Amino acid sequence: MTPELRTARLLLTPYTPSDEEEFVALFQDARVSRWMGDGPSTEAEDRALFGRVFSRVYARELFDVWAVREGGTTVGHAEIKPTPESGGHEIIYALAPGAWGRGLGTELAGSLVDYGFGVLGLRDVYATVAAENEASLAVLRRIGFRHVRDVPEADGSTTRLLVRTREESREQPPGCRTP
Numbered sequence: 001m002t003p004e005l006r007t008a009r010l011l012l013t014p015y016t017p018s019d020e021e022e023f024v025a026l027f028q029d030a031r032v033s034r035w036m037g038d039g040p041s042t043e044a045e046d047r048a049l050f051g052r053v054f055s056r057v058y059a060r061e062l063f064d065v066w067a068v069r070e071g072g073t074t075v076g077h078a079e080i081k082p083t084p085e086s087g088g089h090e091i092i093y094a095l096a097p098g099a100w101g102r103g104l105g106t107e108l109a110g111s112l113v114d115y116g117f118g119v120l121g122l123r124d125v126y127a128t129v130a131a132e133n134e135a136s137l138a139v140l141r142r143i144g145f146r147h148v149r150d151v152p153e154a155d156g157s158t159t160r161l162l163v164r165t166r167e168e169s170r171e172q173p174p175g176c177r178t179p
Helices: 018-027 043-058 104-118 134-142
Strands: 009-012 064-070 073-083 089-095 123-130 146-152 158-165
Touching: 018 043, 018 064, 018 073, 018 146, 043 064, 064 104, 073 104, 073 123, 089 104, 104 123, 104 134, 134 158
Parallel strands: 089 123
Antiparallel strands: 009 064, 064 073, 073 089, 123 158, 146 158
16 A cells, blocks of 8 residues: 655645545646656646556555645655566656756655665666656766666657665675774
8 A cells, every 4th residue: 555655844644535636637737747757747637647546546556646735735746666678666756846946856856765775676767768857867867876878769859767776785795893
C-alpha cells in the first residue's frame, strides 16, 4: 500500500476518490501535460486514467502513486514504478504551474529518489524527460542524476534517460573495528 511521505513543504498521499477534479485539472493543463507520456489527453481519458489508479494500481499494489499537496492544496502528482524504457524503477512527477520556480520540483524528486533507495531498496533510480524540458532536466541534475542515453521518439522528438545510483557503502570487512 502506498504510504504517506512528507518533505519540508510537501505531503504526498495516496489519492482518494475526492481528488479526481484536481487530478484531471492538472493533467488537462497543457503546460503540464505536454511533458507527460504522449502529451495532452482528452478529459475522458484523464478521468479513465484516474479510475485505473484505483482499479488497477492500488487494487493490485503495482506501484506507488501520490497526490502532492502543499498546505492542503493539491499541487502535483508523483509516481515511482518499474518501466521497460528504463529497465528499472522510474520516478514520474508533475507540478501545477503555480508551484513552479520555488524549488518544489527538486524537493519532490529528491523525496521520490530517497523513497526508492530507502523503502524500495533500489540500487538505481531512473527518469525519462523530454530533451526540451530544461526545467526538469535541471532539477534532476541538481539532485545527482546523470545522462544515460537519448531515446528517439516516433514523432521525431528525443527523450533523455537519466539515472541516479545509490552510493556504495564503504563497509568494513567482518571483524574490523574503527577506534
